Amino acid sequence: MDLALVYLALIACGVLMYVLLxxxxxxxxxxxxxLERDEDRALAVKSLSHLWDSNQTWLxxxxxxxxxxxxKAYSLVLSELYLPIILMLIALIFRGVAFEFxxxxxxxxxxxxxxxxxxxxxxxxxxxLILGTLVQGGVEQGRLEWLTPFSLLTALSLLFGYGxxxxxxxxxxxxxxxAARSRVLARILLLCVLVSLALVSLGMLLTQPQVAARWLxxxxxxxxxxxPVLCAWVSWSLWKMLGDKNxxxxxxxxxxxxLFLLSFVGLxxxxxxxxxxxxxxxxxxxxxxxxxxxxxVGIVLLLPVVIGYNIxxxxxxxxxxxMEDGY
Numbered sequence: 001m002d003l004a005l006v007y008l009a010l011i012a013c014g015v016l017m018y019v020l021l022x023x024x025x026x027x028x029x030x031x032x033x034x035l036e037r038d039e040d041r042a043l044a045v046k047s048l049s050h051l052w053d054s055n056q057t058w059l060x061x062x063x064x065x066x067x068x069x070x071x072k073a074y075s076l077v078l079s080e081l082y083l084p085i086i087l088m089l090i091a092l093i094f095r096g097v098a099f100e101f102x103x104x105x106x107x108x109x110x111x112x113x114x115x116x117x118x119x120x121x122x123x124x125x126x127x128x129l130i131l132g133t134l135v136q137g138g139v140e141q142g143r144l145e146w147l148t149p150f151s152l153l154t155a156l157s158l159l160f161g162y163g164x165x166x167x168x169x170x171x172x173x174x175x176x177x178x179a180a181r182s183r184v185l186a187r188i189l190l191l192c193v194l195v196s197l198a199l200v201s202l203g204m205l206l207t208q209p210q211v212a213a214r215w216l217x218x219x220x221x222x223x224x225x226x227x228p229v230l231c232a233w234v235s236w237s238l239w240k241m242l243g244d245k246n247x248x249x250x251x252x253x254x255x256x257x258x259l260f261l262l263s264f265v266g267l268x269x270x271x272x273x274x275x276x277x278x279x280x281x282x283x284x285x286x287x288x289x290x291x292x293x294x295x296x297v298g299i300v301l302l303l304p305v306v307i308g309y310n311i312x313x314x315x316x317x318x319x320x321x322x323m324e325d326g327y
Contacts (some may be wrong), residue, residue, distance in 0.1 A: 003292045004282040007069035008275070010299065011062055016264055018058035020165075020257050021310075025052050027166020029095065029120020030159060031185050032113065040178045041113055045102050047173040047321040052099055054313055056092065057306060068295045070285040073275045081130050084146055088126035095119030124162050128155025135204060135267070137278035150203050157196035161260065164189040168253040171242075173321045180245055186252065187242045194235055197263060204270060208277070211270040227266045234259050 025048050032041050067074045078085065098115035132154030133146040167186035171179055205212045215224055238255040241247050273281045286292070 003069075003289065003296075004286050006296070007065060007286075007292065008282050011065045011069070012264075012268060014058050014062035014065060016261065018055070018062060019264070020260060021058060022052075022055040023162045023260065024165035024169040024253070025055050026120045026124050027162035027164065028169060029117045029166070030124060030163040031166050031170070031182075031189075032117050032120075034185055035178065036181055037178075038109070038113075040174070040181070042102075042109075043174060043178065043321055044170055045099065045116060047169070049099065049103075050317050051313065053096070054310060061303075061306070065295075065299070069287055069292060070275050070280075070282065071287050073280050073285040076276055076279065077134070081133060081146055084126045084129045084133075088123050088130070091119045091122035091126060093119075095123065120162075121159065124159050125155045128158035131155075131158065134277060135271070136207060150200075150207070153196065153203065154200055157193070157200050160189050160192040160196055161263075164193050165253070165256050165260070168242075168256045172249045172253050175320055179249065183242045183245065183252075186256075187239065190235065190239060190242070190256075193259070197231075201266075208270070210274075210277075214270055224266065224269055227262055227269075231259060231262050234262065 028044050028048055032044050035041050035044060066077075094115055096119075098112045098119060102109070102112045102116065129146050129151050132148070132151030135154065136148065136150045164186055167182045167189055170182035171186060174182060205215060215221065234255050238252055238259065241252050241255065271277050273283070275282045275285050
């Protein structure tokens with residue numbers, strides 16, 4: 001058994017779960033300023049009040065797994081991307097405080113609305129800068145290249161993507177006028193996502209020879225061709241569903257998540273086997289085998305508990321959110 005591949009799969013799953021689950025949570029904060037009424041914004045925050053902290057456990061899981069399995073990659077990424085990582089953590093703390101005080105203060109509700117959206121947007125942009133820097137190969141000892149046109153484009157793309165997830169979440173959790181408004185926002189953001197995703201993909205093909213070789217030459221072109229085809233089909237299906245005001249309210253969220261999943265598959269396929277593109281492969285950054293086996297035992301024991309808790313949490317709080325519901 002290749003432990004490098006096992007841990008790569010675990011980290012990839014952890015990152016994907018975080019992006020999908022906390023992505024819509026951050027996305028609600030991204031689109032909240034464009035909701036029409038203060039009551040709608042309060043309902044949007046309330047729809048997340050039981051989920052936001054459990055969603056972030058996947059970020060902790062991914063970070064710990066990276067530290068345990070690929071310590072060289074962890075130290076390189078953390079040291080060279082220190083500022084955007086710190087900004088992300090500050091933004092998440094800022095946002096967490098807003099959650100806790102939002103419904104406990106009537107006189108300063110506007111401040112907590114701002115804090116919720118500001119923290120969500122800053123955290124999203126920080127994550128986009130980190131992702132863009134990794135993809136462009138800007139993480140190198142002694143170099144600071146996390147603020148480039150490509151990383152800024154990636155950050156903007158992630159902002160649109162999380163906003164799409166957040167809008168689709170509100171379609172599911174709200175009713176009437178707010179749900180209709182969320183459908184309109186989701187359609188606008190879907191167009192923004194497709195344009196920005198195309199630009200990011202083009203940038204990767206033009207600047208990353210390894211990615212271009214894998215996507216544009218045999219046999220990679222045959223193996224990976226279904227990814228953009230499926231992205232086009234999912235996008236068209238999502239566009240039609242969002243246009244039907246009396247249509248399903250859960251399927252748009254599922255399709256938006258599927259679009260993220262396909263994009264994630266394409267990204268990983270282009271970067272593999274690098275854990276830090278252009279610098280370290282998963283085998284070069286791998287920790288000693290004894291450490292990996294010891295940590296794997298803990299992961300096998302605890303991961304089912306985390307997954308089970310998340311499933312239970314979402315099942316208990318399924319359905320529409322109403323202001324009269326308890327916290």
